[in-house]
Amino acid sequence: MEKKTDELFHPSLAAALMKLDPEDGEQIMEYLKTHALLTREKALLQASVRDQKKLLVENGKLKKDIEQLRAQLSEKQRRRTAKTLLAPAPPPTQRSPAHGTPVNQTPSPAGATAAVPTEPPPPSSSSLNQRERQSRRRRGERKARPTSDSLSLGAEPRLDVSRLDLRVGRILSVRRHPLAEALSVQEVDVGEGAPRTVVSKLGGGANLEELQGGIVVLLCNVKACKLRGVVSQARLLRCAASDDRTELLTPPTSSAPGDRVTFLNYPGDPDRELPSKQKVWELLQPDLQVDCRGVANYKGCGFEVKGKGLCRAPSLTNCTIR
Known part of the structure; x- marks a missing residue:
């Protein structure tokens, strides 16, 4: 500590004080050294207090940002869960009836490997009715599916x-x-x-x-x-x-x-x-x-x-x- 205080005062200052007042010069010099140390410590303390206040403000901002991010994350998780619960079930795969075209199985005179389709016979009235019933059934299923989905949406959208x-x-x-x-x-x-x-x-x-x-x-x-x-x-x-x-x-x-x-x-x-x-x-x-x-x-x-x-x-x- 004495080394630090000695750095604050020039040696000529101490010599001048001792010359002016041989009896009290040394005490005045000690007083000045003590006062200089106290002033320096006060400045350091004020600087640390300012730094502490800055840290508190920054911590408050960080806490606020963390709370906002946490709220956004929970909201995204809630929406993702709700979207998963509300997602409609995939429609069941239906096997369409085979409407194959009759193919001539006899080889062509030219020896071609591909089967040559023959002219399809005119559809009968029974096959037309069957196709109409199947198309109506498919259309009915498509129309009824949103209704069932809407009922399922209203039935259990969440569990809390x-x-x-x-x-x-x-x-x-x-x-x-x-x-x-x-x-x-x-x-x-x-x-x-x-x-x-x-x-x-x-x-x-x-x-x-x-x-x-x-x-x-x-x-x-x-x-x-x-x-x-x-x-x-x-x-x-x-x-x-x-x-x-x-x-x-x-x-x-x-x-x-x-x-x-x-x-x-x-x-x-x-x-x-x-x-x-x-x-x-x-x-x-x-x-x-x-x-x-x-x-x-x-x-x-x-x-x-x-x-x-x-x-x-x-x-x-x-x-x-x-």
């Missing part, structure tokens, strides 16, 4: 949570099922002209009076089915740590009956009615979870009522949604 019609509902009344002690019957307002009847298994220890007036999340595009004589028109979503520890999934407090529950990473309109043969609910249910913070999610994407918040379990964490 956006196919579920999840809505907020308010329980207007609740009672025990007349024929099953373990079941209960709710009348739920989901923002339609009339409430929906829902039959659900809430457990024998559930206090039904406390449920009345509460807001819940319902799956509304399941096929209506009769459970022990009562038709159920929707499914009440529950959080379940076990068969005995269950509670209803709760939407944000400011939600209103009829509000859609959506998923940021899975846009799209839900099915009008889930096809029972495809078992969409059964295939998606393993990915419907409540995380360690009590937030309901599908593959890490939260159940969201747009502009109002996320759906949660009242007290359970790390459990499934049924």
